Amino acid sequence: MRRLTIRCLSLSLLISSSAGFAQSSLLESVKRNPAEAKALCQSFRAMNSNGQSALSSKAINQLASQRNLSPGNAEILATYVIGLHCSDVR
Secondary structure, eight states, X not given: OHHHHHHHHHHHHHHHHHHHHHHXXXXXXXXXXXXXXXXXXXXXXXXXXXXXXXXXXXHHHHHHHXXXXXXXXXXXXXXXXXXXXXXXXX
């Protein structure tokens, strides 16, 4: 039983560290390319001008589809870009 518990803990640590690595590389790409962040901000502002939140499920699913991301990673990306580059976006 103890071995099973240790294996489960090890597996969960491995999964969370690999997910963190994927998110980190996703955010690094925007950090290194400010033009990409500015383009995202422009599209988020366009959504806002049409009365849509940039963090709505529709907007997140659209971003996920455009960038071939999971909805969770798309939400992380959008939140990161908004927080650092376009805090006026809702």
